[in-house]
Amino acid sequence: MQFRKPQICTLCNRDLKFKYKPDKSWNISGYLCSDCHMKTAKEFFIKQQKEEEQLSKKQNKCFMCHKIIDEEKKKKARWQWGLESDVFLCEKCYDQKELEYQTKVNFCVKCGKKIGFIRYNPKPQWKIDGQLCRKCWDTIKASNN
Ligand SMILES: [Zn+2]
Ligand SMILES: [Zn+2]
Ligand SMILES: [Zn+2]
Structure with a gap:
């Protein structure tokens, strides 16, 4: 029993009109105000998600x-x-x-033709993800000038 314990928020020391019990996993004793409860819940939710992400990698x-x-x-x-x-x-x-x-x-991203030994990388400003055949490279080069 938490007898005679002053009813203030453990985190911000505000007087508690409405007290919220912290989750066991938070390792916080006493009670929290609604603001701190909400804030802590959010923080732990994010932390938990990160941990799950790590875990799923493992x-x-x-x-x-x-x-x-x-x-x-x-x-x-x-x-x-x-x-x-x-x-x-x-x-x-x-x-x-x-x-x-x-x-x-x-394969050429534009026409789907198999590309031979020589590669024609699109210029960065063309914003093309992939490689081009000679013909398409020339076409794009011409239309970009
Ligand atoms: Zn508080
Ligand atoms: Zn798979
Ligand atoms: Zn092509």
């Missing part, structure tokens, strides 16, 4: 489909894909990503 969840991956089957995402570092994918998503990536680097 738990071998696939970054794409969020399925749990068997330890021996998990595949590290390739840095070339531009995903977050240290993420893992299941075999299916890995293959799919790899295919996407190969398509992106081996």
Whole structure:
């Protein structure tokens, strides 16, 4: 029993008209005012979400489909894909990503033609994500001048 304890908010020391019991996980004794209760609840919610995110990285969840991956089957995402570092994918998503990536680097994003040995990288100001064949590169270059 919290006998004779002054009814003030543990965090801001305000007198409590309405007292709110802090959640056990917050490790706060006494009571809180509604402002502090709301604030703390929000902070803990964000903290919890971050922890869950960390946990799911450790738990071998696939970054794409969020399925749990068997330890021996998990595949590290390739840095070339531009995903977050240290993420893992299941075999299916890995293959799919790899295919996407190969398509992106081996085929022209404009006309879909397979690109040969020589690559024509679009200029940054064109804002094109992928690679171009010689013909499309020339066309875009001409229309951008
Ligand atoms: Zn308070
Ligand atoms: Zn997956
Ligand atoms: Zn093309």
